[in-house]
Amino acid sequence: MINAAQLMACTGANSQRANAAVGAANEAMVKYSIDTPARIGMFLANVGHETAGLRWLKELGQPSYFQKYEYRQDLGNVKPGDGWKYRGRGLLQITGRANYREMAGRLEQPVEDDPDLLLVPRHAVGSAIEFWLKGVLSYYADRDDVEYITKAKIEPLKATRRVSTGT
Numbered sequence: 705m706i707n708a709a710q711l712m713a714c715t716g717a718n719s720q721r722a723n724a725a726v727g728a729a730n731e732a733m734v735k736y737s738i739d740t741p742a743r744i745g746m747f748l749a750n751v752g753h754e755t756a757g758l759r760w761l762k763e764l765g766q767p768s769y770f771q772k773y774e775y776r777q778d779l780g781n782v783k784p785g786d787g788w789k790y791r792g793r794g795l796l797q798i799t800g801r802a803n804y805r806e807m808a809g810r811l812e813q814p815v816e817d818d819p820d821l822l823l824v825p826r827h828a829v830g831s832a833i834e835f836w837l838k839g840v841l842s843y844y845a846d847r848d849d850v851e852y853i854t855k856a857k858i859e860p861l862k863a864t865r866r867v868s869t870g871t
Contacts, residue, residue: 705730706744714745715752717759725758725825732829736837746845746853747836751795761823763792763799776800793822795832810834 706714708722711729715722729748733739738747755761763770773779773787780802781787792799798807804816811830815821822831836842844852 705734706748711748714748715755716757717752718757721758728825728829732833736833738833738836738842740846742848743842743845746841746850747832750853751832754792754797755795761793761795761828763797765791773800779803780805790819793819793831794828796835798822798831798835806838807831807834810838 706726706729708719708726711717711722711726712719717725733744733747738744752758767788770787770791773781773791774784775781776787779786779790779800781790781800783801786801790799790801790804798804801816804819804822807822808814808816811827811834813821813827815827815831821827839853841853
């Protein structure tokens with residue numbers, strides 16, 4: 705279990721956002737065994753990076769920005785407008801029609817039909833947990849394999865130290 709100060713340190717969230725999220729974060733992390741300093745630190749560092757400190761649950765940009773996702777077979781975007789419709793959402797920014805379809809099954813929610821369901825806090829958290837579980841990312845966190853978990857420029861090892869030492 706972590707406290708709001710540790711959540712702030714790991715994600716870059718302000719105190720208001722951290723206090724609002726700490727209960728749900730603890731509940732989900734305990735339930736799915738994201739329960740060691742390495743696992744917690746790397747999971748939360750990724751969440752902090754993807755949401756800019758728990759500020760955004762939706763990828764930002766104008767529709768023209770999301771043209772880069774149009775007709776991306778690897779994302780399952782096969783129809784006009786799929787790039788915009790299936791832009792990143794949730795704590796780990798699920799992107800692409802195929803990933804929304806998979807999340808619909810995993811969360812038992814119609815997120816492919818209604819992508820904004822991933823903006824609902826429990827689904828935003830749930831999608832991040834499902835992504836983590838699907839990638840067997842706790843295995844890599846246990847081995848300090850930061851590069852495997854993310855190519856983003858974050859500091860998960862620093863976050864891990866913050867969880868275990870509070871500094």
